[in-house]
Amino acid sequence: MFVGHFGLAAxxxxxxxxxxxxxxxxxxxxxxxxxxxLYLAGGIESFQAVAPGTYGEALIDAQYTHSLLGALLLSALYGGFGAWRWGRTAGWVLGGVTFSHWLLDLLVHRADLPLLPGNAGGLPLLGLGLWQTPWLTAVVEGVLVVVGAVLYFRSVRERAEVTWRALVSGGAMALLLALGLVVDVLS
Structure with a gap:
C-alpha cells in the first residue's frame, strides 16, 4: 500500500x-x-522478509511510528505544523491524512501493528493482512489511485482556466499515480 496512500492524498x-x-x-x-x-538511526525500527517475491513481503517492526498511539502522536505533530503554517483547517486535514496512513496499513499489513509504542503491555498486534491476497490488494490500491487521480484532475480543471499548465499538472498527477501503481504491483 504505497501508491494507494498517494491516491488518497490526491x-x-x-x-x-x-x-x-x-x-x-x-x-x-x-x-x-x-x-x-529510526531504521537508519541504528535499527530502532526494522523489517524482515517473510515471503520474498510476494506483495507485502516484509514483516514490519515499527513499534513506535506504526503503533496506534505513535501514529496518533505523529499525526498530531504534523497537523500542528500544518496549523501553524497554513491555519487550523490545514492542520486538521494534514493530521487526518497522516493518520490515514495507519488506517490503510491496518488494512494491508499482517498482524505487526502494535497499539502502544514498543508494544508496551504486550497487547495483540493488529493487521488484517490484505497483502496476503495480492490481486485484492492491487484492486484496492487501483481504486484509490483512479479515484484520487480523477478527483484531482477534475478539481484542477474546475479551479483553473483550462491552460496547458492546468492540464500538465492534472496529467502529471495521474501519470505519477498510474506509474506508481504499476511499479508497486509488479515489484
Missing amino acids: AVKAAQPRVPLWAVMLATQFLDVIFVI
Missing part, C-alpha cells in the same frame, strides 16, 4: 485546494519517513 488535495500539494503528499508518508529515520 483525493484530499482535490477537496482542500488551499493546502499545499507537497504537504499533503508528505503527510501521507510521514509515518514511513520517520520509520526510515
